[in-house]
Amino acid sequence: MANFNDSVIKPLPRDESGKIARFFTANGNEYKIVEWEHGPPIDRWSAYEKWALMFTYNASPAELVENNRKTGEMLNRIMAGDKTITVLDVIAHQKSIVDGIITIANQKYTRAMWLCSIFIIREGEDVRTWSSATAESKIMDWIKEGFSVDDFFLLAQTISMQFSKNLLKHIRHGLSENNGQHISKADGTEIGKL
DSSP states (O other): OOOOOGGGOBOOOBOTTSSBOSEEEETTEEEEEOOOTTOOOHHHHHHHHHHHHHHHHSSOHHHHHHHHHHHHHHHHHHHTTOTTOOHHHHHHHHHHHHHHHHHTTTHHHHHHHHHHHHHEEETTOOTTOOOHHHHHHHHHHHHHHTBOHHHHHHHHHHHHHHHHHHHHHHHHHHHHHTTTOEEEOTTSOEEEEO
16 A cells, blocks of 8 residues: 655644744744734835735736736727627637636645745845745745645735735825825826825
8 A cells, every 4th residue: 555645744833822823944944924014115015016916816917907908909899890809709708818717726826825925034034125036945945844835825815915904004094194185186186185
């Protein structure tokens, strides 16, 4: 009988309450899951925007824009009376988008790990910057350590939700500090009050 050892796959360490611990070791490197009180540094924010979008929609920003552009173009042609394209063509295009999402659904875990690389810092890493090379190196540490992808998927979801809540809190705080100030467009037209 074959000996299958799936015990090499393990969850991320937990704290005493059962939540994912903020500190852990992977492949001999120390890691910390960070929470920035005032938001992440600019470089990491840029990476977050990219990876959160891809994590959420399972497509790159360029793919989302191109698919929307093509759908709009197809609908405009129909509205203009172009008989070479039909509503069925638009439906077929939308179905191909959905089929593509289904095909790459397993990659969502990979995107979750990339997203986590923004908020999980390796000891000695410069927190002000983010690079795909460093992220890939960290992901390889997590793989070599044998961590289950499930925790990274959960962490990516949790971080995204928490980050959105914190961002809204800071926006509301900023709005309350600027109470009564008017904001205007570049042409001087008043938009409203903050």
